[in-house]
Amino acid sequence: MKIKVWCSYTIEVDVPDAADYDAQFDIEENHCPGTGRVGAAFEAHKARCDAASVCWACGLDGKNEIVG
Secondary structure (H helix, E strand, O other): OOOEEEOOOOOOOOOOOOOOHHHHHHHHOOOOOHHHHHHHHHHHHHHHHHOOOOOOOOOHOOEEEEOO
């Protein structure tokens, strides 16, 4: 048997402090969750957690929800 699970977490992402920078385009429209600024922030967080032998998802308040 298999079930579908929605997994979520919240991560802080550094973005430029420039007047012409469009975070919505850069983060929500131009990149998938694993690339760009979000992907880089996730990879850095995961590396820190791996080095400390702690769960990366718990450190980001990760949640699981059965969706089907």
